[in-house]
Amino acid sequence: MSDVQPATASRSPYLELRDLKVSFATEDGLVRAADGVSFSLERGKTLAIVGESGSGKSVTSQAIMGLHPKRSAQITGEVLVDGTDIVSASEETVRSMRGRNMAMIFQDPLSSLHPFYTVGAQLIEAVQAHGEVSKSEARQRAIAMLDRVGIPNAARRVEEYPHQFSGGMRQRVMIAMALINNPDLVIADEPTTALDVTVQAQILDVLRDLQGEFQMAILLITHDLGVVAETADDVVVMYGGRVVERGPVNEIFTRPRMPYTWGLMSSVPNLTDPRGTRLTPIPGQPPSLINLPTGCVFRPRCQFSAHVEDAWCDTKRPDLEPVGPRHDARCFLSVSQMAALAPRRADGEEVA
């Protein structure tokens, strides 16, 4: 394990994952949903986890919130939130940390809000769960928070039910609920996936403003590389339950070093590509987490394994190795091979 920490890191990270493994026993076999995930995140920064369905990104975020039932999920490794290990902590400790230390914005606000209670009642409950606050004071905080996330007429709308809000407004309610106890870490699981682009832009602006104000750490889970480029400081790319590449956002986008990341980038149409550019899809399907391929998990879809000697890709699991400043990748290609093989997509001419 090569845990390259930034040379400039003066503060200790607020969130640190060390070799987190989450697996579930199912009838078909053991699902290794997250397999040795390590990364860290400081306050005031945004880390994006990028990956497809089944890459382990949501499982990882739920482990940080301590949401996996102990009975069905087998969890090893450490999840340090402000120095406290969530994995080994008692259920009470984790519960008292939720909301204060870490909070989550879910993808689907309609199913995450209770349809029978007013938005205000749900927000007031969230405030009162964390201390001796009078109902009227909690209500004032709820209104202030709704106002802060950009809901007009907050004092009136606090009395309304979730179905009376539009999709974008509901997502703002979710953000308000996550932030109402001033958490230091906010996990946003696909916060804008269900939204239209114009609403997405509004929501991302709200998150950015609030981060500037409260200096919280944001863990953003998404598959939209555009959102990543515009909001993240650091990026973690996950595939088949593993971190396959991680580094600062500029490094990842200008010098991606892992064939899966290359594939992701060249399979997405870009508004700035010349028209007629053909997309380069990643062939095949994401792997089954029960029957992971031997060797590198990306091997069955990778077009570059011929460049690696002795068919290591088929037999050995690559480690996450440093490939640049604060930049690690899980691939057997040498750093010079990576540099030579990486697609140059920006000018559209050298794309394979």
Next chain:
Amino acid sequence: MSTSTSATATAGSQTGEPILRVTGLRKYFPIQSSFLRRTIGQVKAVDGVELEVFGSETLGVVGESGCGKSTIGRTMLKLLEPTEGTIQLAGKDITGFSRREMVPMRREASMIFQDPYSSLNPRHTVGKIVAAPFEVQGIEPPGGVKKAVQDLLDRVGLNPEHYNRFPAEFSGGQRQRIGIARALALHPKLIICDEPVSALDVSIQAQVVNLLEDLQNEFGLAYVVIAHDLSVIRHISDRIAVMYLGKVMELSDSDSLYLAPRHPYTKALLSAVPVPEPGGRGRRERIVLAGDLPSPANPPSGCVFRTRCWKAEDRCAAEVPALVEVEPGRKVACHFPEPAAGEVSFTPSQPNGTAPA
């Protein structure tokens, strides 16, 4: 109407009669009172749309949720009855056609749906699903149905041996391929694709987009692609119609639209798309639209976009802007359109992505 064919800018493809032409198309859904089922209002999902689709071209229809883009796709093929207007498919006015009269017309045009999980009958084998169009039409393809289906499966990149499997045995991307094979079965001239890739993983989206492009080249298909993802729409479309609240705001060839949007809504929409280049952060002019989409049951007077438009003036509330040609092949419904390409002040992010290394 006669000017449109000569005036369109896209090269080559738009000669002759369009495969599909809709004029003055409206689709209103009644709002009924819960008690007496009396109609107390109407949702104007599609409100006066004129569109033409020519052979071998892709017309993209883009807009946000609630703009009527899916309704228009379904109304075009009479899966929904239009409230007003005419629909001409392959030279025939199908507006008043009954279900039975529509059956032979369904050979001309078919549809691909968004959700590959709910658009395939889970109890039917893939073979039965893809063979359904032959059965409905009473067609015996040369070589038999089974061979035709296997050829189709092969063509869309599925294993023909999987003829007897059920949809649940396939991944999302493969199911979308099954839907494409079914749409392709009768060799239609037109396929309407409603959000064909939005339910798929990123790495799989590109596979399906490329397949759609290959099939278009091979069979000379025309597509109407309905999507909310502006990058996908731009990639796949020759011409694009931008919709807002049931109306077409701008109709243009794809390149010009993205280079210099003329309607303020198009401009706002494009500026909101996050670009996967970290260097572009903060350099672009981003227009964040205030507020929400108004209710289509009670759209604003005049221009429907005026409540969120930064250019709105008194005239916009009083007068509905017509969709008029502002440059060859380009129509905009706005009283105060943005400047044309030559006189632009808006710069999209650098095409060659010169990120500060």
